[in-house]
Amino acid sequence: MRRARLRVSVLVGLAITVMIAFVGAIAYVVMVQAQETQVARDLRYNTRFGVPDVAPRCAWVFVLKDGVLDEGVLAVPGGFPLRGDLDAVQSSGVAVSRDVSANGTEYMVLTTAGANSTVQAVFDMRYLLADRHHLLLALGIAQAAGLLLAALIGLGVSRRTVGPLAEALARQRQFVTDASHELRTPLARAYLRAQLLSEDLPEDQRDGLDALARSIRGLSDVVDDLLLSARLNRELDGPPVNLVAVAEAAVAGESERAAERRIVLSVEFPSGPLVVSGVETALRRAVDELLANAVRHTPEGGRISVRVAQRDGQVELTVADTGEGFESVEAERLFDRFHHGRGEKRFGLGLALVREIVAGHGGTVRASGHPGRGARFTLRLPPAVESSSRLRERITSACP
Ligand SMILES: Nc1ncnc2c1ncn2[C@@H]1O[C@H](COP(=O)(O)OP(=O)(O)OP(=O)(O)O)[C@@H](O)[C@H]1O
Ligand SMILES: [Mg+2]
Missing domain, CATH: 3.30.565.10 (Histidine kinase-like ATPase, C-terminal domain)
Known part of the structure; x- marks a missing residue:
């Protein structure tokens, strides 16, 4: 019964945990995709209309025109612009997009070729990454709280579902022990009486009564077995x-x-x-x-x-x-x-x-x-x- 209860609570716990993990994974994936789409759109906009001196927050724009690089007057993060990409795009005319890990954060970089210049737009992902970490933290906390809740719900559900079964089994066991106990005495008496009667009879007439006594004995054994098997579930340590x-x-x-x-x-x-x-x-x-x-x-x-x-x-x-x-x-x-x-x-x-x-x-x-x-x-x-x-x-x- 304890095993059944444990199984029910583990199953309920697992179901709730899987549900929270599933919902969390969907929320995370949707958020990451929305962020990446937004950044890609910003980068495309900046490569078309951005000016080095007035780039938006967390973004930088570099322009390579006639071999001269315009970095603007804003402070530029170390490692930028990616001169290699600018030169490559200038000669090939094919846009290049890449993610760069530097300065303890990540940047998304898009380099495109314009009519008479090459433009590189850089976006610092620092705040977006922080948002992702916060979401993961929130999901982790929700998962832990969900697990606790699941354990409690599982315990409650298992009590409600298995409880009546345990009660029915206990009642059945009690009925078996009571009934077998009550049957033992009359059976013992009947056995004794059959034996006494058999002793009073002449030798050649005893067979029938002896067979009856043996049957009563067999019946007593069955009743004893019933009593013992009802005890068996509780008393494993017999003689x-x-x-x-x-x-x-x-x-x-x-x-x-x-x-x-x-x-x-x-x-x-x-x-x-x-x-x-x-x-x-x-x-x-x-x-x-x-x-x-x-x-x-x-x-x-x-x-x-x-x-x-x-x-x-x-x-x-x-x-x-x-x-x-x-x-x-x-x-x-x-x-x-x-x-x-x-x-x-x-x-x-x-x-x-x-x-x-x-x-x-x-x-x-x-x-x-x-x-x-x-x-x-x-x-x-x-x-x-x-x-x-x-x-x-x-x-x-x-x-x-
Ligand atoms: N030694 C065996 N060889 C082949 N089949 C067996 C053997 N022992 C049991 N079985 C199969 O297992 C089934 C179940 O056995 P079980 O002892 O539970 O029931 P039963 O002998 O049919 O009836 P009951 O024991 O309640 O009088 C049997 O019906 C038989 O098909
Ligand atoms: Mg059998």
């Missing part, structure tokens, strides 16, 4: 869970079904535990789902391998099969809620729940596959702070 044991249990649970379909189920587990912290039942459910999917999508005689290992500082569990696989572009979509393969009549929820559980434990799950060449699901979880060796010590010391 240590040995992922190797979780994988072993999942493999044992699926081995019968795999054998029925002549699927070879191979495992590669380390000798000691690999520990993550979290909710064991939720992790068990995630690994069970990956294995159940693999068995379902692998044809008779295929192979499934389950591997748990430590890699790059993470605990990694891989379920790979030689089944029907999928297009690699599908890989991400498989984790969407209600997404299932073509022609499948299932819910398409399993992998979405796997991702939710894994993300809740601070981990990631990735899928890869090729049509007809199998699929691979890789689950990576951060190791528990309590190291595997310490847990191993605890397990060994607890054993007589």
